[in-house]
Amino acid sequence: MAAFASLDSETADLIPAGKAHLRDSIQDGARSLETFLASVERKAFRIAQIALRHEADALDVVQDAMMQLSSRYASRPPEEWRPLFYRILENRIRDVQRRRSVRNRVMAYLPWRGEDDEDAVDPIEQAVDKAPLPPAQLESDEAMAALDQAIAGLPARQRQAFLLRNFEGLDVAETASTMKCSQGSVKTHYFRALQALRAKLGEFHT
Amino acid sequence: MTVDPADASGSEFEQRARALLEQSAEQLPGAVRSRLTQARHAALAAQSARAPSFARRWVPAGAAVAAALALLLVYGPQLRDAGENPIANAGLEDIELLTDNDAVPLNGDQDVDDDFYEWAADEAAGAAAPAVGS
Numbered sequence: 001m002a003a004f005a006s007l008d009s010e011t012a013d014l015i016p017a018g019k020a021h022l023r024d025s026i027q028d029g030a031r032s033l034e035t036f037l038a039s040v041e042r043k044a045f046r047i048a049q050i051a052l053r054h055e056a057d058a059l060d061v062v063q064d065a066m067m068q069l070s071s072r073y074a075s076r077p078p079e080e081w082r083p084l085f086y087r088i089l090e091n092r093i094r095d096v097q098r099r100r101s102v103r104n105r106v107m108a109y110l111p112w113r114g115e116d117d118e119d120a121v122d123p124i125e126q127a128v129d130k131a132p133l134p135p136a137q138l139e140s141d142e143a144m145a146a147l148d149q150a151i152a153g154l155p156a157r158q159r160q161a162f163l164l165r166n167f168e169g170l171d172v173a174e175t176a177s178t179m180k181c182s183q184g185s186v187k188t189h190y191f192r193a194l195q196a197l198r199a200k201l202g203e204f205h206t
Numbered sequence: 207m208t209v210d211p212a213d214a215s216g217s218e219f220e221q222r223a224r225a226l227l228e229q230s231a232e233q234l235p236g237a238v239r240s241r242l243t244q245a246r247h248a249a250l251a252a253q254s255a256r257a258p259s260f261a262r263r264w265v266p267a268g269a270a271v272a273a274a275l276a277l278l279l280v281y282g283p284q285l286r287d288a289g290e291n292p293i294a295n296a297g298l299e300d301i302e303l304l305t306d307n308d309a310v311p312l313n314g315d316q317d318v319d320d321d322f323y324e325w326a327a328d329e330a331a332g333a334a335a336p337a338v339g340s
Contacts, residue, residue: 034250041242042231055238063245070253144226166220167227198219 033074036081037066040168044089047163050151051093061092083178086168090160090178150200154193157181161189162197 041062048058065088073084151159157179164175165186175190176183234242 033253034246037246037249041246042234042239043227045234045238045242046227046231059238059241059245062242063248066245066249067252070249074253140226140229144230147223147226148230163227166224194219197223201219 032078033070033081036078036085037070040082040085041066043168044085047086047167048089048093050148050163051156051159052096053152057096061089061096064092065089082168082170083174086164086170086178087180094156146201147197150197153200154196157185157189158193158196161186162193165190 044062044065045058048061049055052058052061065085068088069081069085073081076084151162154162160179161175164170164178165172170178172183172186175186179186179189
């Protein structure tokens, strides 16, 4: 944060003293962008994690989305940031999924596939913690795992509509802007997502 | 196809799902939260670094244009007057004559004998008069 503050003040120092309002505006803009990124980063990570089922990849796509928003769209009105950010995030998620798909097709033809796989699961990291969890926590974790799996199994557009509407709290118009589709399509995707999730998690809400 | 917002089962389901998702976002491991904070700072630093480069590119250019305008304002009227004033133009011609190495020396005839001019005058008069016996 200190590094950012110094860069920000360096930027402001280039503004003539008579243009104090401009300097204040730049500093306010940087602060509001930071506030915005801080407000979306955790949910963005969870959305990416559910879609990619991989923590490191999810962190990478969130960072890419932050970088692209701040470098290209920071000058846009703050009310446009949220739909823009989630559109960038979804594009990055799709890029990773495509790369994986291509890599998996190529790897299927290679005789040494499976050896030296950098994505191999670390058994130590995956080891189940034997410490007993409180019943409520255990129930919550199991429910969360089931919900994660069910959402990840949705078609991409349904998953996107459900997470943006239900989790991120975008309204129909913002979701349509993010997904670059009509509001009617958003409602349809969301409705179908709900139906599919209910079918998989019938006892989930009881 | 319509969505019935009054669907109680759907509302309950949605609320439960939202609560679980928000809880999972709040309970992220410390390492993940740290990485997210670093990513945010990196993005903001990149944005801040971009702004000074823009200013550094245009502030000197603006200063150069301002300096050129100031010079034009100060010396512009003088240059315009020099084009219209004959005295100023004559002064420039005089300087050119004085500095021209190929010009005839203005004091070059000081060493010539006066007899030369008398002889030259007689020759000129003789050439103009008709020759005797012609």
